[in-house]
Amino acid sequence: MKTIIICASTHHGNTRKLVDAIVAKHPDIEVVDSTKETSRDLSGYDLIGFASGIYGANFHPSIVKFAKENLPEDKKIFYISTAAMDKDFSKSMAGAVGGKNTRIVGYYHCQGYNTFGPFKLIGGTAKGKPDAQDIQNAVDFYDRISKI
């Protein structure tokens, strides 16, 4: 099983904490920071993850662009995201992965500390998130979907 995770975590590194914990348990996983690297040959990977903070209700623009330009046909993929709100933001990836016979095997989302705009004035929201349990849940999520 060859896995790669494309990650963008620009606000507080919240999403990266989840990815780092998964990689700590599975050191063979490769990670690409899509804010620094715009292309990679993904044809040799069995499982491709897209991990992102949520900005304006969307996955990071660099992740969307990366998926659009680099995701080959017929791949198994998964999503990880963190946001101030606890809700499903995966639809923002639909245009980028659609039409490629992609199989989405899972989505993990949890809250992440947010100090965007006016929230900074009140000390931020979702303080302390992701917490140890969120991080463990992300590792358990990967363990589960990597067997699918």
Ligand SMILES: Cc1cc2nc3c(=O)[nH]c(=O)nc-3n(C[C@H](O)[C@H](O)[C@H](O)COP(=O)(O)O)c2cc1C
């Ligand atoms: C510019 C910006 C826009 C954001 N927009 C949203 C949003 O639409 N919905 C939401 O729930 N959180 C939003 N957030 C909060 C982030 O999604 C949250 O803090 C996330 O954990 C950041 O992940 P990161 O540290 O990996 O970048 C926004 C944060 C920033 C900086």
